[in-house]
Amino acid sequence: MTGPTALTESGSDTDELSVSLRAVTKVYDNGVVALGPIDLEVCKGEFVSLLGPSGCGKSTALRLIAGLNAPTTGTVRLSHPAIEVGGRQSIGFVFQEPTLMPWASVRDNVRLPLRLARVSMAEAQARIDGALAQIGLADFADAYPRELSGGMKMRVSLARALVTDPDILLMDEPFAALDEITRFRLNNDLLALWRDLRKTVIFVTHSVFESVYLSQRVIVMTSRPGRIATEIGISTSEPRTEDFRTSAEYAGYCRRVSNALAPSYPGQAGP
Amino acid sequence: MNAVDTPPMVADKVARDSRISRWFRILLPVAVLAAGIAAWQLVVRINDIPPYVLPAPSAVFQTLVQDWPVLWQSLLTTLLTTAEGFAAAATGGIALALLFNQSKWLEYSLFPYAVILQVTPVIAIAPLLLIYLPQHTAVVVCAWIVAFFPVLSNTTLGLNSVDRNLAGLFQLYGASRLQTLRLLKLPAALPFILGGLRIAGGLSLIGAVVAEIAAGSAGAGSGLAYRIAESGYRLNIPRMFAALLLLSVAGIVIYGLLALTSYLILRRWHESALGKET
Numbered sequence: 001m002t003g004p005t006a007l008t009e010s011g012s013d014t015d016e017l018s019v020s021l022r023a024v025t026k027v028y029d030n031g032v033v034a035l036g037p038i039d040l041e042v043c044k045g046e047f048v049s050l051l052g053p054s055g056c057g058k059s060t061a062l063r064l065i066a067g068l069n070a071p072t073t074g075t076v077r078l079s080h081p082a083i084e085v086g087g088r089q090s091i092g093f094v095f096q097e098p099t100l101m102p103w104a105s106v107r108d109n110v111r112l113p114l115r116l117a118r119v120s121m122a123e124a125q126a127r128i129d130g131a132l133a134q135i136g137l138a139d140f141a142d143a144y145p146r147e148l149s150g151g152m153k154m155r156v157s158l159a160r161a162l163v164t165d166p167d168i169l170l171m172d173e174p175f176a177a178l179d180e181i182t183r184f185r186l187n188n189d190l191l192a193l194w195r196d197l198r199k200t201v202i203f204v205t206h207s208v209f210e211s212v213y214l215s216q217r218v219i220v221m222t223s224r225p226g227r228i229a230t231e232i233g234i235s236t237s238e239p240r241t242e243d244f245r246t247s248a249e250y251a252g253y254c255r256r257v258s259n260a261l262a263p264s265y266p267g268q269a270g271p
Numbered sequence: 272m273n274a275v276d277t278p279p280m281v282a283d284k285v286a287r288d289s290r291i292s293r294w295f296r297i298l299l300p301v302a303v304l305a306a307g308i309a310a311w312q313l314v315v316r317i318n319d320i321p322p323y324v325l326p327a328p329s330a331v332f333q334t335l336v337q338d339w340p341v342l343w344q345s346l347l348t349t350l351l352t353t354a355e356g357f358a359a360a361a362t363g364g365i366a367l368a369l370l371f372n373q374s375k376w377l378e379y380s381l382f383p384y385a386v387i388l389q390v391t392p393v394i395a396i397a398p399l400l401l402i403y404l405p406q407h408t409a410v411v412v413c414a415w416i417v418a419f420f421p422v423l424s425n426t427t428l429g430l431n432s433v434d435r436n437l438a439g440l441f442q443l444y445g446a447s448r449l450q451t452l453r454l455l456k457l458p459a460a461l462p463f464i465l466g467g468l469r470i471a472g473g474l475s476l477i478g479a480v481v482a483e484i485a486a487g488s489a490g491a492g493s494g495l496a497y498r499i500a501e502s503g504y505r506l507n508i509p510r511m512f513a514a515l516l517l518l519s520v521a522g523i524v525i526y527g528l529l530a531l532t533s534y535l536i537l538r539r540w541h542e543s544a545l546g547k548e549t
Contacts, residue, residue: 063439066439067443068439068442093440095436095439095440099440101454101455101458102541103458103459103461103539103540112444113444115450115454116441116446116454117444117445145540146540164444
């Protein structure tokens, strides 16, 4: 398998890099060019959004970074090997759906990555409790997924991604199916987590507003084949709060990003 | 529906209606059964039909009590065969499905023969098996042939219907083949496997009965089906009915037990075992 390889040339300048994609393309078996070629570099601790219309290959890019699919050409490099011993994982992945095992309790769902890495239950216990506490679900450890609301399921999914203490958090439209109020709350919680943990986050979304609110850098993609159209840095005073959502600065960024995105939707007028 | 929004009196009425309809679902079939038996008894009594043509229900019941030692022994024999056939079908079907799941080549090579075994009527195979195998083994093999296919096809379906993203997650975390099988594929397939087993339970009884009848005409045998055949030759019609009744009850109990097992295993998480109101 030609998945992601470690960045071996560890010069001081590459030290900062967490993920790097060089001339990466993905062509599916049926001949559809899903992605690329794209170049993308994400620094350690950075929060980057991939924004684009459906079918622009942003989810494909995420799966390539995770090593779930191999690129057709080009290289995907991570600062750490994808799997390390002792249940530490360089990558946490959150899917669009919660993707929980319906037959397992919340605790067992969160435990899964540790179990697969053969971490003993005694050692896992503290980490599971920690991850559940981080996302505010400590009281629901013994519940089953079907007993939870959509937002809570997504939190469990997030806890599962965090339990291995990954360096990189890959999120594939994680909040797209949630109602607006739940989504806003999870946005805030995610930002707070990111401030505390300083993970590298690559966040795929098709919402302009979500991408601007969350990320330091928005990467706008075009569809068929998926390419990077432009990058827009979001620099505002940290920490961001609900006030940012209603500020003129935020509205300005949203307009810029929307305009950048407009060519990706041919036949439709800009905002 | 949100019960909080509805006035208490309406909610009470709804609850009462559902209770009544539940009682009707039990009472109606029982009433039909009672009426049927009464009509049967009446027809036999009024027309004075001799028991070797059509025994009255009371005569059947009487035979059941009188011949209980013989019938009970036969019932045990048939149940044992059924259980052995069922166990063989369950292990064989699940094991074969697991093998097929691990190796496509094996599946392509063997699956057509599983289908052939399934579509060939077991009543036609039974006499052949009785020639080549000891009698008891032949009967168990018949039960197995009839019952294993639903387990095999259901398990295969279950193993193939694993959530794609969950499979990706297991891949991401470097799960071994065995871990993926044990922690992902088997639990995901469990509802399907249990569905297959529920069908297999009834089928292994049918397989056992068919083989017993085939074996019975060849000589030895003491299962319930053999009793039916034997009683037929002797024109002991009440005993035929009594044995038939026992077979029906055995089938119902087997199905009920398997359905209960399935419910108990799945009730925490699977849609099929959840109440309708959630």
